[in-house]
Amino acid sequence: MDHVYGRLFLGGDWVEPVTTSTITVVSAGTEAPIGQVPEAAPGDVDTAVAAARRAFDDPRGWASWEPAARAAAMHRLADEIDSRRTEFVRRVSLQNGMPVSIGTQTEGVYPAKLLRYYADLISTQPVEHTRRSMVSGNTLVRREPLGVVAAIVPWNFPQSLLSFKLAPALASGCTVVVKPAPETVLDSFLLAEAVEAAGLPAGVVNIVTGGREIGSYLVIHPGVDKVAFTGSEAAGRSIAQRCGELLRPVTLELGGKSAGIVLDDVDIAAVARDWFGAFLLNQGQTCYISTRILAPAGRYDEIVDAVTSMAARLRIGDPLDPKTLIGPLVSARQRDRVEDYIAKGIAEGGRVTTGGKRPEHLSRGWYVEPTVFADLGNDATVAREEIFGPVLTVIRYRDEDDAVRLANDSTYGLGGTVWTSDPTRGLDIARRVRTGSFGVNGFTLDPGAPFGGVKASGLGRELGPEGLSAYQQLKSIYLPA
Template sequence: MSLRDEGLDVLLVDGELRPAASGATFATVDPATEEVLGSAADAAGEDMDAAIAAARRAFDGSSWSTDVDRRVRCLRQLRDALQAHGEEMRGLTTSEVGAPTFLTHGPQYDLPVADLGIAADIAESYEWRTDLGQAAPLGIASRRWLLREPAGVVGAVTPWNFPHQINLAKLGPALAAGCTVVLKAAPDTPWAASAVGRIIATETDIPPGVVNVVTSSDHALGAQLSTDPRVDVVSFTGSTATGRKVMAAASDSLKKVFLELGGKSAFVVLDDADVAAACGMAAFTVCTHAGQGCAITTRLLLPRARFDEGVDAVVAAMAGLGAGDPWDPGTICGPLISARQRDRVEGYLALAREEGGSFACGGGRPPDRDTGFFVEPTLVVGLGNDARVAREEIFGPVLVAIPHDGDDDAVALANDSDYGLSGSVYAGDPDRAWAAARRMRTGTVSVNGGLWYGGDVPFGGYKQSGVGREMGVLGFEEYTEAKSVAEPA
């Protein structure tokens, strides 16, 4: 029996798969066809309260926080179970997220599932107790130790664009560290989370209350996690505007907060680069999953003397990357997640015209798509770095090309942003590319096409792109507390 047949209109609370207390449900929609796929449990405050209570009991009253071997075994068990359901889960992801099918074999499913093994490996090899040696402060001979311990109950609030990657990038390290988790999934993609919850409940030995999965159409349930004193850590991924609210809400209880927020990342092409190859990659990147990624590079900084050459290369590349059916293995640019998001992107396209820009290609809905939330791959020209479409996160397949006057100017333009999440640099001379990359104020940088993504690589941003890191040892340590202990020497 498939996961859909067993039912995805359930919450996971205290080890039990159950409907919302009120019995309410809400629809989840295929963004490529606008058809209703089915329903999800529509939780309310009482359901979230029960999930938080379960996570608190599991942390305080079980051996989960102290039994590393058990955690490692359960994480690998979860990875294996998710891999066994890979075909169905990839299909569900294409249907609910609108993710092109090729991406489900990468960061939309297969890679984050495999990365659960990296989280398990980190926990297994981690130095939970470090000997700091002997000293005699105030004449008292002492031996000092540094302990790393789980931080407690984690409230994880996640978005819709890469639901498996982001859900699992929080669940894996948090569970590996010994925390318990309440996962509040995005309303646009509830099944992605519910399916994982069902697999946890029925195919792993993860104890009741250790993972709780809550789906709801009400965004206020995420705020409930931020304010509840039983929650020790809030891990939020989403917009910078909402991240500010999360941080403010959590301040009353001074809980630990880390945030992975927006971006307006720059793709820098220096004047000795292969412009055609670089611009082809810039076009491919911004079209991937219809540009719905916080780390996607959406500002193309081209040398002024080669600007037209670069624009022509992007236009040529985008011509082959038109918005299409996400089930087609050749599709790179699928639909946007919702009519609301399409309206947002179209609002920015109208703004680009108002600001004096024009479209080298794209600029509207594909003429061959009568249904689905599609927008054409679009290149905006004629605007400077001060334009709103060059400064604000659009979250669509929209690239803004801006000329620069040399390496220093390119880096200055790249850094002239409220954000600092990611970036790319292309140059013929690798030393020039590295020199620019080192000066860019961003959490990740690709040099000449290198790919930084991986479960062992910390991810996060500078400035208003966030606080803290996910993945890698640094991401794992976000879910721990440091305790210093001394005893007589």
């Protein structure tokens, strides 16, 4: 195994874990072990939270630093991450199967970019301002950090989604305990090395490893002030319940079953080049992508053929090959889940126009061919539930009102797209769909704009100035005239 770690990064140091339990990391593309790290126990979480607590409560600690000083430290961390960019992308690809062609644009970009963005933001945002009281005198309104943050991140974009939390938390003056997914822990140890090299104060960033039990223990830990979670709807509901009982602030970015509305005026040749990124990015293991394709009845067969052609042409193979667009799924369990959904789609009368199988030329790795279903309605299981795999369903609609109705007929509301030759018409559709984000003729996640969901897709927003506010609390101080 190439990457073996024997200690956890807690309190600014590499610490012997409480137990000898380990997590063995297996490559999604080869099914071979590639690394091993300690598996944290509750005692390790206690150590991590205590270190974060000390770093936050210290009168001269991270929370008390002037914004310019925190910003300088964050820029140093961004530089250290940038210097390890290639290795971050490689480790993520080895672990979860993300093609390096995708990782180079996401895992290799967002972490440093967001650290610099929020460092610059706090350098210009006033910590406090004075308002004239509506009664008498004045009121001083202050922005203060929330405290110790539990950042729990998934395996699909492990470093990008961590940076959605880590960057604004650090900028606000919070300290952080990170809990990565057990499938993708090797990149988090690389992050620990970057934190150490950047010289961040002890306890500002701590990393604990483990599965759901450790995550649950961290969520309810009495030393935690806020929880930031990205993951499944089921886990998110459980976390929301516990945080509600504790009156603990929580940000939840959960699942999606977004709609890609293809309007009847669309020039398919002009937009189809962008469908891969909007429909199948990272083997479909992307929360916001449009996996329900809504097509007008009059052009249904034409659009089915175009989506089928797009999916069938995608190169499947080694995720470390820069030409690969479809890599393996993250685990055997995830592949089984996706194959179960494909079987349900067939059983419910769906017509598979491409894919539906494991690629014959790849004997190792957890691969599933990009799969397109036709002739199913919006009530089909594959159209209702989040599959998190390379499976698309093309659904007929009658007119624009019917398309919007179908798009909104979902328990989720995270992303979505509309495809049209008339951007004004597309913008009108975008305004009518109940979702947290949407794209006209494509979708790009903008770090400077709020991102999050409605309905079962989550609570709160990340990114943009709004993402910083999620780690701050407001204090009003009355000043007599």
